[in-house]
Amino acid sequence: MLKKSLNKQLKVFKDKFNLSEEKYEEYHQQLKIIKNLFDLDDYDEAEKELQSLIYRKNEFYPAIYEIIRKSISPRYKSFIYHIKDNRIEKTSNKIGNAFQKTMPKSRKRIFKTTRGVLKRIYRRDLIWNDNRKKDYENQQSF
Known part of the structure; x- marks a missing residue:
């Protein structure tokens, strides 16, 4: 910061x-x-x-x-x-540390609530599943 x-x-x-x-x-x-x-x-x-x-x-x-x-x-x-002191994190942005990503302030605000974090996890899960479907569809059988 x-x-x-x-x-x-x-x-x-x-x-x-x-x-x-x-x-x-x-x-x-x-x-x-x-x-x-x-x-x-x-x-x-x-x-x-x-x-x-x-x-x-x-x-x-x-x-x-x-x-x-x-x-x-x-x-x-x-x-x-x-x-x-190794117990002190380099940054105080706990949300950024958790997701290993720098995000805009508006997104960070959403993740400060339980609902926002759960929504993020749910969406990441949907994206992951969608990507696995695409991988499966693109596989060629021999």
């Missing part, structure tokens, strides 16, 4: 200051480097790198540094604590 939020903040900045596509791509490349820090496997290394972002102001475009200062630096430990 953090990465998506960072992308959205950059897009808002692009629209606000009417950046060209080239300039936006340069900004996005810097942001991608920062987002990759959240995928590190070692907690101490990730913490050290994220802390150092705050002191490397001259290496980043002002808009990127502003995103670092406002969005990342106040809560960076909570963003990486899942590395240290």
Whole structure:
């Protein structure tokens, strides 16, 4: 969710200051480097790198540094604590974890109810059965 939020903040900045596509791509490349820090496997290394972002102001475009200062630096430990404690999931989206798929907000809302989950399971079962029928019909006998 953090990465998506960072992308959205950059897009808002692009629209606000009417950046060209080239300039936006340069900004996005810097942001991608920062987002990759959240995928590190070692907690101490990730913490050290994220802390150092705050002191490397001259290496980043002002808009990127502003995103670092406002969005990342106040809560960076909570963003990486899942590395240290295996009981914490990387994402808080339990529905996405259950179905191993990213879904639009409207679909997620449906699955928050028992009825919605049961309906999803029922439909997946129908689709599975339908696919098996097609496989059976398409089989050639020798």
